[in-house]
Amino acid sequence: MTTLxxxxxxxxxxxxxxxxxxxxxxxxxxxxxxENRYAGFVGTSPHSQLEFDxxxxxxxxxASARDDIDDELEVKIEAGEWLLRRGDFRARWSPEASxxxxxxxxxxxxxxxxxxxxxxxxxxxQGGFLVHAASAIRxxxxxxxxxxxxxxxxxxxxxxxxxxxxxxxxxxxxxRQGNRYLACGTPFAGELARVGENQSAPLSALFLLEKxxxxxxxxxxxTEAVQRLLRNIxxxxxxxxxxxxxxxxxxxxxxxxxxxxxxxxxxxxxxxxIC
Amino acid sequence: xxxxxxxxxxxxxxxxxRSSEIASRLLGGEVMIMSTADSTFFTLNEVASAIxxxxxxxxxxxxxVADKICREFDVDREQAQRGAxxxxxxxxxxxxxxxxxxxxxxxxxxx
Numbered sequence: 001m002t003t004l005x006x007x008x009x010x011x012x013x014x015x016x017x018x019x020x021x022x023x024x025x026x027x028x029x030x031x032x033x034x035e036n037r038y039a040g041f042v043g044t045s046p047h048s049q050l051e052f053d054x055x056x057x058x059x060x061x062x063a064s065a066r067d068d069i070d071d072e073l074e075v076k077i078e079a080g081e082w083l084l085r086r087g088d089f090r091a092r093w094s095p096e097a098s099x100x101x102x103x104x105x106x107x108x109x110x111x112x113x114x115x116x117x118x119x120x121x122x123x124x125x126q127g128g129f130l131v132h133a134a135s136a137i138r139x140x141x142x143x144x145x146x147x148x149x150x151x152x153x154x155x156x157x158x159x160x161x162x163x164x165x166x167x168x169x170x171x172x173x174x175x176r177q178g179n180r181y182l183a184c185g186t187p188f189a190g191e192l193a194r195v196g197e198n199q200s201a202p203l204s205a206l207f208l209l210e211k212x213x214x215x216x217x218x219x220x221x222x223t224e225a226v227q228r229l230l231r232n233i234x235x236x237x238x239x240x241x242x243x244x245x246x247x248x249x250x251x252x253x254x255x256x257x258x259x260x261x262x263x264x265x266x267x268x269x270x271x272x273x274i275c
Numbered sequence: 276x277x278x279x280x281x282x283x284x285x286x287x288x289x290x291x292x293r294s295s296e297i298a299s300r301l302l303g304g305e306v307m308i309m310s311t312a313d314s315t316f317f318t319l320n321e322v323a324s325a326i327x328x329x330x331x332x333x334x335x336x337x338x339x340v341a342d343k344i345c346r347e348f349d350v351d352r353e354q355a356q357r358g359a360x361x362x363x364x365x366x367x368x369x370x371x372x373x374x375x376x377x378x379x380x381x382x383x384x385x386x
Contacts, residue, residue: 222303223318240311244298251300
């Protein structure tokens with residue numbers, strides 16, 4: 001397939017965690033789909049940190065499109081290039097050239113997956129990560145609420161008081177900045193089906209969610225904190241060097257950010273003890 | 276090592292070394308280890324952490340037990356040696372610790 005030269009009008013810049021990624025496609029309807037899906041995260045900056053050219057293909061039928069999404073994901077580095085592959089997309093990306101190419105079905109799930117993987121790989125080298133957690137800003141401080149599916153990420157997000165800015169109810173973006181961490185909003189939504197706000201704030205605490213009979217905060221030992229955090233960090237690549245980076249990032253995070261267990265009843269009063 | 280009072284059993288000495296295919300970190304007085312090969316996660320208690328930190332490949336395990344475990348944790352030598360052997364066996368099965376009957380630099384040279 002020949003890729004025609006792209007123009008600025010064919011580019012959509014998606015800026016998550018302060019990192020603009022330019023996505024180029026000749027297909028105007030797919031561009032509109034990206035702009036709508038990532039509304040609030042579509043950047044205006046002419047400079048991007050990464051650029052991807054997108055080629056689209058049509059899956060043979062709806063059933064095969066669904067199967068493609070369920071296919072096993074493969075992420076590996078070969079000759080200095082990251083290769084990302086699932087049934088509904090194939091992507092390659094050179095960190096050195098800051099450029100890549102995606103061949104995908106016109107599904108938003110494919111580009112969503114590519115974005116999550118690329119951000120997680122970039123963040124790993126900067127001491128940050130994407131983590132299964134809801135996050136919110138209140139009184140200038142950010143809080144993470146981490147847990148597996150069903151732990152209460154969406155519930156705690158729904159219960160947030162009106163003066164709270166919701167960053168995400170599903171996948172949180174954690175960026176290291178010197179000796180502190182920032183939580184940044186993401187468009188990666190969970191059951192709330194609501195894109196987070198594109199804002200960031202210094203992270204004050206991470207709460208491990210647990211549903212219970214009363215609201216309380218409990219201390220968590222360092223090793224349990226790291227273990228639980230590692231379970232929830234999004235990690236895609238089968239690469240020993242990256243495993244080590246993520247492990248060290250989790251340890252650093254646990255040594256700098258308070259990690260507590262938040263036992264809660266689904267009631268707005270839980271937010272009274274979050275500070 | 277003694278199995279019954281007064282009876283000495285000669286056992287082959289063991290030398291232990293940390294694998295290079297791991298990431299480890301001391302946090303809150305405990306060592307955490309992650310295998311970079313399969314992402315298996317281990318946490319070590321204080322005694323196991325002391326053995327881990329002394330695993331330099333050239334100090335015999337019996338010496339580690341005598342100097343680091345019995346002295347610092349006030350435990351019986353025989354009991355400590357048995358515990359150390361179990362710990363070393365378990366971690367070596369996961370490829371986290373390398374074990375040899377001679378100092379590991381000698382083992383590497385002889386290969």
